Amino acid sequence: MSEKQNLVEVYGSKKKRRAEESEVIIRFNQKPSAGIAYAAQCGHIDPIDAVDVAAFLLKNKDIFEKTQIGEYLGREVEYQGGFSLKVLHQYVRLLDFAGLEFDDAIRFFLSGFRLPGEAQKVSKLLYVFALPFLLSHLFTQYAQIDRIMEKFAERFTEQNPEVFPSADVAFILAFSIIMLNTDLHNPAIKEERRMTKDGFIRNNRGICDGQDLPEELLTGVFDRIQNNPISLKEDDEARE
Known part of the structure; x- marks a missing residue:
């Protein structure tokens, strides 16, 4: 040839x-x-x-x-x-979360796709029920997000074993952060009804096997999410 x-x-x-x-x-x-x-x-x-x-x-x-x-x-x-x-x-x-702040790991994880549309439905319920109720009663209903975030929590905990005592704790906090993100940045939510820093800390009390997570961890998460929202499908559409 x-x-x-x-x-x-x-x-x-x-x-x-x-x-x-x-x-x-x-x-x-x-x-x-x-x-x-x-x-x-x-x-x-x-x-x-x-x-x-x-x-x-x-x-x-x-x-x-x-x-x-x-x-x-x-x-x-x-x-x-x-x-x-x-x-x-x-x-x-295939993803590497080693050494990342927990919320930054979520941000990195969700940069590759959008959570199924049920995320918005869950976040709306934040005003009606306390977080423990959501965790115990709604995960089966919103199983798509459940499966995705469960795998994320397992991987993060595997690569950062010093942050949380178990993947379950990481899973609960991840779900709480997703709700916080929508709560703070969805323009459809009135300003007076948005989650406060104290409210976020209070909502996550006892999630660490009955103990509280370090307040500085939760404060850091809140500040970063407030200053730099995680891109979610529902929030993007609401801003258009």
């Missing part, structure tokens, strides 16, 4: 790859499973390898619609025989 023929072939191969990748994006943004299936059909990923699919989602987190990534990662346990749950597990394991 001549050098010219080789260059033509390489160009044709790259052009074909770009066309396939463009089609993958279109299909994924319409239906995640369809985009993944097409990527597999084109030989870009192994559709039965959870690590490969997780890496594929992470690689394309700034290209695919983040809402669709979140919907796929949060699918019910039974979906595809539990495969999407395996993908979620591997997706989280």
